[in-house]
Amino acid sequence: MDEKNRADELIFGRNAVLAFLQAEPVSRRGVRGGRVNKLFVMPTAHSDKRLDLIKQLAKQRNIPIFDCEKRRLEQMVGAEQAHQGVAAQLSPVDYWEFEDFLKLLEKDRERWTAEGNAPESFMNNYVVGILDGIEDPHNLGAIVRVAECAGVKALFLPERRSASITSVVAKTSAGALATLPVVRIGNLVRALERLKESGFWIAGLDADARQSCFEADLNIPLAIVIGSEGKGMSRLVKEHCDLLLKIPMFGQTESLNASVAAAIVFYERVRQATSKATEKQALH
Numbered sequence: 001m002d003e004k005n006r007a008d009e010l011i012f013g014r015n016a017v018l019a020f021l022q023a024e025p026v027s028r029r030g031v032r033g034g035r036v037n038k039l040f041v042m043p044t045a046h047s048d049k050r051l052d053l054i055k056q057l058a059k060q061r062n063i064p065i066f067d068c069e070k071r072r073l074e075q076m077v078g079a080e081q082a083h084q085g086v087a088a089q090l091s092p093v094d095y096w097e098f099e100d101f102l103k104l105l106e107k108d109r110e111r112w113t114a115e116g117n118a119p120e121s122f123m124n125n126y127v128v129g130i131l132d133g134i135e136d137p138h139n140l141g142a143i144v145r146v147a148e149c150a151g152v153k154a155l156f157l158p159e160r161r162s163a164s165i166t167s168v169v170a171k172t173s174a175g176a177l178a179t180l181p182v183v184r185i186g187n188l189v190r191a192l193e194r195l196k197e198s199g200f201w202i203a204g205l206d207a208d209a210r211q212s213c214f215e216a217d218l219n220i221p222l223a224i225v226i227g228s229e230g231k232g233m234s235r236l237v238k239e240h241c242d243l244l245l246k247i248p249m250f251g252q253t254e255s256l257n258a259s260v261a262a263a264i265v266f267y268e269r270v271r272q273a274t275s276k277a278t279e280k281q282a283l284h
Contacts, residue, residue, distance in 0.1 A: 009090045009166055009167045010076060010087050011088050011170040012073075012077045012084070012088070012167065013082060013083060013084050013174075014051065014085075016170055016171050016173070016174060017039070017088045018053065019174075019175025019176075020175065020177075021036060021054060021058060021063075021088070022178070023178040024061045025061070026060050026061055035090050036061070036088050037064075038063065038065075038066060038088070039054070039055075039058045039064065039065045039087075039088050040073060040076065040086065040087045040088070040089070041065060042068055042069065042073050042086070043067050068087070070085075073087060077167065081171070090170075095165070095183065095184035096181045096184065097183070098183060098194060100181070101154055102198065104153070105126070105153075105198065108122075108126070108153070112125070123200075124219055124221060125273070126153055127150075127151070127152050127153060127221075127222045127223075127266070128152060128154045128155070128195070128222075128223045128224070129143070129152050129154070129155045129223075129224050129262065129266070130155075130156040130202075130223055130224065130225045131162060131225075131226050132158065132161075132188060132228070132233050132234055132237050133162065133227055133231060133232075134162055134163060134228060134258055135161065135162060135163050135228065136163060137168040137172070138168065138169075138172050139229075139259050140157075140163045140165075140169050140172075141168065141173040142172055142173075142259035143155070143226065143258065143259045143262045144169065144172075144176050144182070145172065145173045145174050145176045146263040147176070147262065147266060148173075149176070150263075150266035150267055150269070150270050152180070152266060153181070154182070154183055155180060156182075156183045156223075157183065157185065158184075158185055158186075158188045159184060161234075165177065188234075188236075188237055189236050189240055192223070192241075193240070196242075199221050200222065200223040201221060201223070202225065202240060202241045202243070203216070203218070203222055203223070203224050203225065203241065203243040203245055203265075204225040204227070204233050204237065204243070204245070205224070205225065205227060205233075205245055205246070206232060206233060206238065206241075206244045207232065207246055208246070209245050211244070211245055211246070212245065213246065213247055213265045214268060217272070218268060218269040218272050218273075219273055219276055222269065224262075224266070224269070226258055227258075228258065229256075229258050245265065247261055247265070
């Protein structure tokens with residue numbers, strides 16, 4: 001992880017904090033092995049089930065719990081943020097390396113085969129997202145959330161021209177960041193080449209593309225590139241795409257919010273995969 005991201009981050013809001021705690025390993029012999037360092041909770045006069053569960057999970061994981069007055073909590077996360085009376089301090093974000101993703105890919109392949117599925121059909125069920133120039137943390141958090149919901153296996157995030165994983169991203173992702181791998185990459189074009197070597201087709205969203213995402217066959221091993229709202233994908237990234245896809249626009253607005261565009265194409269992939277699975281079942 002680079003130096004500028006070494007500072008501890010705060011996540012806040014009950015859903016986000018709960019999701020991170022549920023992903024933490026249970027403490028063994030008083031030793032923590034997870035990412036949550038401290039829990040800050042605002043005292044309340046009444047019981048709350050989610051807060052009670054948050055405290056219970058923190059104790060099981062040997063995470064220190066500190067009472068924190070409202071004013072102090074607002075100073076920590078920002079007075080305008082909806083912290084819901086709870087915040088957690090994280091250790092520096094553990095971005096995945098590309099090699100970690102390849103290990104995940106192989107592990108999933110072994111599990112797929114062990115479940116009796118045809119080995120050659122494994123990659124057709126694999127989709128990853130690649131972000132090129134997404135600099136707004138709220139957009140990044142929303143993309144993380146929809147990607148995890150749509151079954152995307154990992155998100156690839158460039159070191160340059162990109163928002164980093166911060167407390168705002170974690171909050172916006174509503175806990176999805178706790179389970180979706182984020183792969184940090186230095187050279188985006190090289191990452192695309194390595195994905196191709198691993199069997200992926202690269203599909204980039206481009207407003208000037210001839211083919212609609214609703215017309216293309218997305219039932220292939222797919223790496224979907226989402227560019228920035230203003231500039232879209234960079235030239236080199238666009239040149240390395242196997243497919244260029246557009247989302248039809250029927251109004252006067254020139255472009256969609258990046259997270260909305262990501263949601264549309266991710267779920268079009270889900271729709272096509274679901275339809276194909278239904279057709280196969282009907283044949284049998």
